[in-house]
Amino acid sequence: MSSFPGKQKKYTYEDYLKWDDNNRYELIEGVPYLLASPSVLHQTVVGNIYFRFKGCLNDRKCKVFTAPLDVLLPQNEHIEEKDIDVVVQPDIFIVCDESKIKGGKNCKGAPDMIIEVLSPATASRDFITKQNLYERAGVKEYWVVSPEEKNIVVFRMDERMKYNTYGIYGEDSVVEVRIFPDLTIPVKDIFV
Secondary structure (H helix, E strand, O other), rough: EEEEOOOOOOOOOHHHHOOOOOOOEEEOOOEEEEOOOOOOHHHHHHHHHHHHHHHHHOOOOOOOEEEOOOOEEEOOOOHHHHHOEEEEEEOOOEEEOOOOOOOOOOEEOOEEEEEOOOOOOHHHHHHHHHHHHHHHHHHOOEEEEEEOOOOOEEEEEOOOEEEEEEEEEEEOOEOOOOOOOOOEEEEHOOOO
8 A cells, every 4th residue: 555646647546546645535637636624514515415315216226425435437438447547526426327336336437417515625626627527427417516605506418418507506496306307406405
């Protein structure tokens, strides 16, 4: 085992698995990013969202997960797991294709839906870098949740496999979940 060596080269999942300095990282196109410890507000919002989805998914084949759990986003389907250079830990994600989680240690391939809860340190990465990664990987629906502003920005994949901003939902709104047309979530329930 080795501790995290720095940002001087491009890394892979094989390298990532060897870091043993008790920190959490994401690997974005071979570049490691240290994950900050979440705040109480952040974790409260994550828990509220997870609870809403977990209760609705009990009778479906889809599963909801929370960080820390690695999501590997290979650039192509032929790349070996050890050589993947994008490893993220979304706050919440939903997987409906069981083959993506069959190994039991991670999710390999795009989840159907990803939800990131903003922290001051991660806002630009969540809105720009990760949005681009998730779009390229084919994540059907991506939510960015702001505990400070008490809103949700929803991005949905269109027929061209590009994200469109579907809407910005404030506390008085109800968000429809595209991958589950019968599921709606009152935004105010997330920020209690």
